[in-house]
Amino acid sequence: MEIKTIDLDKLDPGTEPAIDQPVLVVEKRSNYLTVIIFLVVAIVGFYIGASLKTRISGKLASGTSGDLKNIQAEVPQTGVKVGDIYGSADEKAFNTSATGVLDKGGLNGEGTHKLVRPGGISQTVYMTSSVIDLDTLVGHQITVWGETFKGQKAGWLMDVGRVKVENLNMPLPK
Numbered sequence: 001m002e003i004k005t006i007d008l009d010k011l012d013p014g015t016e017p018a019i020d021q022p023v024l025v026v027e028k029r030s031n032y033l034t035v036i037i038f039l040v041v042a043i044v045g046f047y048i049g050a051s052l053k054t055r056i057s058g059k060l061a062s063g064t065s066g067d068l069k070n071i072q073a074e075v076p077q078t079g080v081k082v083g084d085i086y087g088s089a090d091e092k093a094f095n096t097s098a099t100g101v102l103d104k105g106g107l108n109g110e111g112t113h114k115l116v117r118p119g120g121i122s123q124t125v126y127m128t129s130s131v132i133d134l135d136t137l138v139g140h141q142i143t144v145w146g147e148t149f150k151g152q153k154a155g156w157l158m159d160v161g162r163v164k165v166e167n168l169n170m171p172l173p174k
Contacts, residue, residue, distance in 0.1 A: 087162040094145035094161040110154040118173040126154035141167040
């Protein structure tokens with residue numbers, strides 16, 4: 001008995017393949033156009049988003065309402081005036097407020113400044129701010145808006161996001 005070897009790669013010229021398979025034609029095309037379009041859309045989207053965020057937060061000088069015109073992102077080294085508002089334009093973002101005279105120094109490492117208020121040390125607000133340079137407001141009576149945190153040593157610890165200057169060069173209350 002003789003065993004024939006069958007080569008599956010070679011078809012018998014007399015037989016047709018059982019199923020016609022579609023031929024896939026791959027065109028090699030450059031992706032430069034796709035990459036350029038993607039980059040243009042990404043850059044335009046970034047600038048539109050940044051522009052909308054700036055307009056919504058009220059930091060643009062043009063087109064702001066009368067209430068937002070005197071809000072400044074940074075406290076100037078000189079020229080602080082009564083009625084100036086610094087920090088966030090969003091009044092609802094910071095729901096806790098307090099008024100007093102700003103002094104430098106925290107309580108055992110909690111806070112960088114303190115807001116001294118009438119009524120003694122129990123009414124003092126220890127604070128820090130990543131938004132506003134509080135050093136330029138030391139000695140002035142201010143109203144602050146911020147978020148209260150639980151302090152380890154301080155009775156009242158606040159992260160300040162908005163400040164309004166009430167009076168200039170005020171003595172510390174007792």
